Amino acid sequence: MDKQFIAQQEIETFTRTAFQKKPYLFEKVDASGLLCWDDINYLLEKDILDYPRIRLANDSNPAIRGYRGFVSYTLSVTGEKSPHVNRYNLLKSLQSGSTLIIDRCQAYFENVRKVTDYLSSQLRCRSTANLYCAWSSTPSFGLHFDNHDVIAVQIEGAKLWDIHAPTHPYPLLSDKSFDFTPPAGEPMMTLRIEPGQAVYLPAGYWHNVRTEGERSLHISFPVIRPRKLDVIKTVLDSLARYPELREPVAFSSSASDNASLQMMLTECLKEIDIDLWESAIIQDCMQQRYVKFNLPDIRTRDVRN
Structure with a gap:
C-alpha cells in the first residue's frame, strides 16, 4: 500500500462537492493490496478472535446477530480459557446466507490500518475498519442508516446499494436506525459497486446492501468527525x-x-x-x-x- 489510496485530485473533488453533504461514488480506489482471503483464513486460524469482535448478520434471520455458537472455548494445559472459531458452525451459518463481519479489522491487517491513517489525515476524522464477507444476496441488516459517515471499499465481487434520503438528518452516535421508521417508496439511487470502487454515505442516509454474484468482500471505513x-x-x-x-x-x-x-x-x-x-x-x-x-x-x- 505504498501507492495513494485515492488520487489527490479525486479526494479534493470529493471534499469540495460531497463530503458531509451527499452520497458519492469513487470510481477508482487502490484496494489491490488491502487484504486477501489467505489473510482472513490465517486470522481465523490464530484463535484470537472472540464474539462480538467477530460476528454474523443475516436480515432474513435477525436472531443470528446475537448468535455466538460459532465460537467455542478451550482450556490450555494451564487452565486458561481461549476462544476458538468453530469451523463447522461458522461455515454452516455462512452457507445459510449469513455475512461474516470482523470489526476494527485494522488491528489485524497492516495495509488496512494505513488506510485508516490516510482517511484520518485527509478528512480530519477518526476512522476504523470493518470487514464484510458474504456468499449470498441476502442483505446483512436490511434497510438501515449508520450514525456516522462511511466509505465502503469493494475488494471482490459486487454489491448493490439502494440508497434513500435521510428521515432523521445528522443522527447522533446514540441514535440507532431501528428506533426510526424506514422510508417507504423507491430509493433515491441504486449504485453497483465493483472491485476497485467505493461508495461514500453521510450519516443518516438509509441503505440496503445485497451481494451480486457468488461472493463479496468489502471493507467499510467509518468516518467520525466532531459535531x-x-x-x-x-x-x-x-x-x-x-x-x-x-x-x-x-x-x-x-x-x-x-x-x-x-x-x-x-x-x-x-x-x-x-x-x-x-x-x-x-x-x-x-x-x-x-x-x-x-x-x-x-x-x-x-x-x-
Missing part, C-alpha cells in the same frame, strides 16, 4: 473554571440573581475563541486514542522543564 454539539459541550465544560458558575443556584431565586447569571454567562462567552476550540476538538478526534508503547524501553521520562 457542533461537541464544540458547544467542550465550551460549556470549560466554564467550570469560573467559581461564580460553580456556585449553587440560589435557594430563593430572584430576578436580580438570574440577571447576574445572564451577565456572567455573556462575559464568559466573550472570552471563548470558537475557532480555537473547534481546531482543538478536531485534533483530539484525529488522535485515534491509540495507546503508544516504546518497548523494550521501560523507563519513564520526566518531561518537566
Whole structure:
C-alpha cells in the first residue's frame, strides 16, 4: 500500500462537492493490496478472535446477530480459557446466507490500518475498519442508516446499494436506525459497486446492501468527525473554571440573581475563541486514542522543564 489510496485530485473533488453533504461514488480506489482471503483464513486460524469482535448478520434471520455458537472455548494445559472459531458452525451459518463481519479489522491487517491513517489525515476524522464477507444476496441488516459517515471499499465481487434520503438528518452516535421508521417508496439511487470502487454515505442516509454474484468482500471505513454539539459541550465544560458558575443556584431565586447569571454567562462567552476550540476538538478526534508503547524501553521520562 505504498501507492495513494485515492488520487489527490479525486479526494479534493470529493471534499469540495460531497463530503458531509451527499452520497458519492469513487470510481477508482487502490484496494489491490488491502487484504486477501489467505489473510482472513490465517486470522481465523490464530484463535484470537472472540464474539462480538467477530460476528454474523443475516436480515432474513435477525436472531443470528446475537448468535455466538460459532465460537467455542478451550482450556490450555494451564487452565486458561481461549476462544476458538468453530469451523463447522461458522461455515454452516455462512452457507445459510449469513455475512461474516470482523470489526476494527485494522488491528489485524497492516495495509488496512494505513488506510485508516490516510482517511484520518485527509478528512480530519477518526476512522476504523470493518470487514464484510458474504456468499449470498441476502442483505446483512436490511434497510438501515449508520450514525456516522462511511466509505465502503469493494475488494471482490459486487454489491448493490439502494440508497434513500435521510428521515432523521445528522443522527447522533446514540441514535440507532431501528428506533426510526424506514422510508417507504423507491430509493433515491441504486449504485453497483465493483472491485476497485467505493461508495461514500453521510450519516443518516438509509441503505440496503445485497451481494451480486457468488461472493463479496468489502471493507467499510467509518468516518467520525466532531459535531457542533461537541464544540458547544467542550465550551460549556470549560466554564467550570469560573467559581461564580460553580456556585449553587440560589435557594430563593430572584430576578436580580438570574440577571447576574445572564451577565456572567455573556462575559464568559466573550472570552471563548470558537475557532480555537473547534481546531482543538478536531485534533483530539484525529488522535485515534491509540495507546503508544516504546518497548523494550521501560523507563519513564520526566518531561518537566
